[in-house]
Amino acid sequence: MRRLSFFAGILTLLVCPGLLSAAAVQQPIFVKQIKWTGTSWFASTIVHDLGTGSRKIIGTFYDIIVWDAAGNVLARVDRSDRIYAPAVCADIDGDGIFEIVVAGGSEVVAYEWKNNTLSVKNGWPASTCSAGQCPETRGLAAGDLDGDGSIEIVATTTQTERAGAQVFVFGANGALYQPPALNFQAWPRYNPAGDDATVNGPGNHGYGCYGLNVGIGNLDDDPDKEIVVTYDNHQINVFQPTGVSMLASSWFTNHHSDYSGNRLNWGQFIRWFDQAVEEAHYHNHTGTWPHPDLKKWMQWTASPPSVADINRDGKNEVVCVSNVEKDTPYDTKHHSIMVLEGSYGDGSRSARRLPGWENLPSSGYPLSRGDRSWYPPANPPAPTVVDINNDRSPEILYAAHDGYIYCTSAAAELMWRLDIRHQRQMMYASEITVADLNKDNSPELIFTTYGDPESVTPGLAHGYLMVLDNSGKVLFDIELYKQGTNGNGKGAPAAPTVMDTDGNGTLEILVQTFGEGLFVYTVPGSAENQLLWPTARGNYLRDGAASGQSGSGPTPPVGLPGVGGATVPTYLLLMGRDK
Numbered sequence: 001m002r003r004l005s006f007f008a009g010i011l012t013l014l015v016c017p018g019l020l021s022a023a024a025v026q027q028p029i030f031v032k033q034i035k036w037t038g039t040s041w042f043a044s045t046i047v048h049d050l051g052t053g054s055r056k057i058i059g060t061f062y063d064i065i066v067w068d069a070a071g072n073v074l075a076r077v078d079r080s081d082r083i084y085a086p087a088v089c090a091d092i093d094g095d096g097i098f099e100i101v102v103a104g105g106s107e108v109v110a111y112e113w114k115n116n117t118l119s120v121k122n123g124w125p126a127s128t129c130s131a132g133q134c135p136e137t138r139g140l141a142a143g144d145l146d147g148d149g150s151i152e153i154v155a156t157t158t159q160t161e162r163a164g165a166q167v168f169v170f171g172a173n174g175a176l177y178q179p180p181a182l183n184f185q186a187w188p189r190y191n192p193a194g195d196d197a198t199v200n201g202p203g204n205h206g207y208g209c210y211g212l213n214v215g216i217g218n219l220d221d222d223p224d225k226e227i228v229v230t231y232d233n234h235q236i237n238v239f240q241p242t243g244v245s246m247l248a249s250s251w252f253t254n255h256h257s258d259y260s261g262n263r264l265n266w267g268q269f270i271r272w273f274d275q276a277v278e279e280a281h282y283h284n285h286t287g288t289w290p291h292p293d294l295k296k297w298m299q300w301t302a303s304p305p306s307v308a309d310i311n312r313d314g315k316n317e318v319v320c321v322s323n324v325e326k327d328t329p330y331d332t333k334h335h336s337i338m339v340l341e342g343s344y345g346d347g348s349r350s351a352r353r354l355p356g357w358e359n360l361p362s363s364g365y366p367l368s369r370g371d372r373s374w375y376p377p378a379n380p381p382a383p384t385v386v387d388i389n390n391d392r393s394p395e396i397l398y399a400a401h402d403g404y405i406y407c408t409s410a411a412a413e414l415m416w417r418l419d420i421r422h423q424r425q426m427m428y429a430s431e432i433t434v435a436d437l438n439k440d441n442s443p444e445l446i447f448t449t450y451g452d453p454e455s456v457t458p459g460l461a462h463g464y465l466m467v468l469d470n471s472g473k474v475l476f477d478i479e480l481y482k483q484g485t486n487g488n489g490k491g492a493p494a495a496p497t498v499m500d501t502d503g504n505g506t507l508e509i510l511v512q513t514f515g516e517g518l519f520v521y522t523v524p525g526s527a528e529n530q531l532l533w534p535t536a537r538g539n540y541l542r543d544g545a546a547s548g549q550s551g552s553g554p555t556p557p558v559g560l561p562g563v564g565g566a567t568v569p570t571y572l573l574l575m576g577r578d579k
Contacts, residue, residue: 022440027476028465028509028521034071038062039486040512042212042380043083043102044431044494044536047501047510050098050113051091055503057510059518060087060102064111064118069502071520075117081105085140085212086494086536092142092151093172101142101153106134108155108170123174128157130188131164139209139304142541143216145169145177145225145241151541152177152241154216154227156209163192166206167214167229167239179242186243195244201259204245204267208232211302211380212537215544219246219307219316219342226342228307228318228544229267230300236320236340237267238351246343248351252282260285266351271298273324273336275358292326296333299323304382304537306544308394310354310410315344317354321381321398324362335381335400336360337408357412363400367426375453376489376514382431386532386546388443388470394546397445399429405447407472416472420449420464427451427462431495431537436530437507437523443470443532446498448511450491454484463491465511465521478521486515495536500528 038061046058050066056074057067064077064087081104088101092110099110099121109125111118128137139156146152153170165188169177176187189204190196196204210232219226219238226246227239238246245265252269254262264282272278273296280287290297305320318340323332339357343350366378384397393410400406403421408414421427430448437444444467451462463480483490494512501508507526511519531547538545 022438023525025438025444025467025469025475026524026526028467028478028523030481031508031520031522032071033481033516034059034067034518034520035516037065037512037517039082039488039514040492040494041082041084041377042431042494042536043086043512045497045510045512045518046087046089046100046535046540047497047499048089048098048540051096052113055501057501057518058087058089058100059512060100061512062104064100064102066113066118077111077118079104081136084136084138086542088140088142088153088542089540090142090151092153094149101140103128103137103140103155105136106157108137108140108153108168110153110172110174121174126168126170126174126176128155128168128188130159131161133159133161133164135159135164139212139214141214141216141537141543143225143543145216145227146179147223154214156213156229158208158210159206160208162205165189165191166209166231167227169227169241169243177241182242186241189239189243191243199245200264200268201254201262202256202268204237204265206231206233206235206237206267208301212304212382213300213302215305215307215318216541217307217316217543217545219318221344228305230303230305230320230322231267232299232301234270234297234299235267236271236298236300236305236318237265238318238342246350247347249348251348251352252278253285255281255285255289271322271338272296273298273360275353292330293328296324296326298336298338299325299330299332302378302380304380304544306383306385306538308385308545310339310385310394311356312393312410316342318342319383319385319396321383332366332401334365334402335363335398337383337396337398337412339412359412361406361408361412361414363404363406364402366401367403367421369426372426372452375487376428376450377493379428379430379493382495382537382544384432384434384533384538385544386434386538388434388445388532390442397432397434399432399447401428403427405429405432405468405472418468418472418474420466422449422461422464424451424460424462428493430493432533433495433498433535434533435498435507437467437526439525439527439529441530443530444468444475445470446496446509448480448492448494448496450489450493450514452490453487454490462489463513465492465496465509480511480513480516481519482513482516484513484515489514492519497535498531499534
């Protein structure tokens with residue numbers, strides 16, 4: 001019995017090394033500033049070996065810059081358009097050559113890393129122009145949609161023309177993706193020339209995707225991955241790889257007299273804050289038609305969606321943080337988290353609110369912007385969906401526009417919120433990244449802040465690097481090395497990337513700023529033992545899934561951590577995060 005207890009104890013320590021005493025989290029130490037990068041938006045840094053066995057730092061601003069671990073420039077691609085969304089990093093066609101895929105202006109470009117430089121991959125760039133418009137491409141994600149080993153690229157645009165398209169899917173060769181044996185054009189969508197014009201009677205219609213509005217994951221019983229897109233017309237849609245919109249539950253039917261009782265797909269109806277409004281309008285067809293003068297509706301203008309199994313039943317949900325509007329002219333009242341079920345079994349729960357999420361957890365009223373209409377840009381409230389408490393249940397973290405960070409449980413309960421305003425009139429925060437910074441297998445939360453341009457409030461700091469423990473307690477609140485004078489804003493809007501840049505076993509935190517380049521901080525006493533959400537949108541496919549759960553598949557995340565020959569991190573295998 002004593003021998004059995006001894007071996008059981010050894011096994012416990014192997015599986016849960018955090019049970020050993022660990023030193024406290026140490027303060028991040030500023031290492032270097034890498035200047036002359038241009039302006040950063042929301043495209044956080046990449047740390048990857050690009051297939052060479054030697055880690056590199058890739059920054060995506062307006063230009064794309066590749067540095068070695070010491071900060072020396074290896075390659076630079078000069079571009080004229082800003083790179084708004086996080087870039088994808090993966091070997092998209094399985095040929096052993098890694099690509100950096102970026103979206104800027106009205107095109108998507110895949111650059112290969114060959115001969116120690118970046119060059120445009122054959123077949124690229126790909127255009128996102130349609131209906132005579134060439135809008136900005138602000139959303140980008142990637143995934144192997146059909147399981148054939150090749151990675152598809154999904155881009156969303158700010159297209160507003162009714163005859164145009166907001167969602168494009170490209171194959172690894174840069175051509176519009178077309179599943180085999182399909183007898184209609186799959187992409188782009190919406191496609192008025194195809195079945196989108198008349199599907200279920202009224203057809204599908206979109207309007208503008210303004211901020212990282214795409215996620216990818218499996219939301220039904222087949223092995224293919226679905227594409228989730230949020231729109232500026234109060235609608236959210238789920239597409240099959242074929243471009244066909246997923247049917248919502250038959251509980252939802254059309255109330256319009258011309259199509260009364262017709263089945264609806266995900267993208268054919270406005271989502272309202274109060275479930276009673278949706279029940280009266282889409283299910284019972286009773287009462288007056290809802291209107292934002294009286295009822296609050298969901299506004300998905302810049303709402304990055306994620307796909308995750310919230311209740312741990314083996315089926316994924318769509319998780320999204322929406323602006324919630326009311327009145328005319330429309331006024332944002334708060335942010336709210338909506339969790340919607342996928343289409344499993346007979347599809348009777350498709351697009352329904354997950355039980356327990358009927359009443360949406362909400363933030364406070366947004367901070368006043370005064371006369372600042374555009375700058376600084378408000379952060380897209382990207383949800384970080386990951387288990388931060390080691391209880392096998394995910395939490396949802398996001399930065400609201402009221403100046404608070406929110407942490408909500410899988411049961412829709414507010415666990416805590418934290419004021420990040422630093423006594424400023426207006427301050428926003430980046431997407432929250434999650435990694436263990438002291439090797440105790442209990443993760444910390446890392447994010448940056450930003451605010452007024454220098455021209456508005458001279459000398460007042462708005463850029464901070466903040467580190468919290470998993471209960472929301474502030475461990476470190478570090479004013480950034482420099483604030484800058486960029487007219488777009490002051491501070492760091494992109495999610496920090498947390499990874500070992502030089503292979504010495506210690507983590508660095510990489511911070512892209514509006515106007516002062518890239519800052520590198522190191523965290524003494526850290527290691528790459530637990531990188532749960534180490535970069536924007538969770539991983540380098542930017543699909544809105546936790547590291548190790550990208551696309552909810554059984555394989556390790558593509559390109560993470562990005563060391564040639566690296567195996568899946570031990571903690572992923574032991575914790576069973578690959579579902």
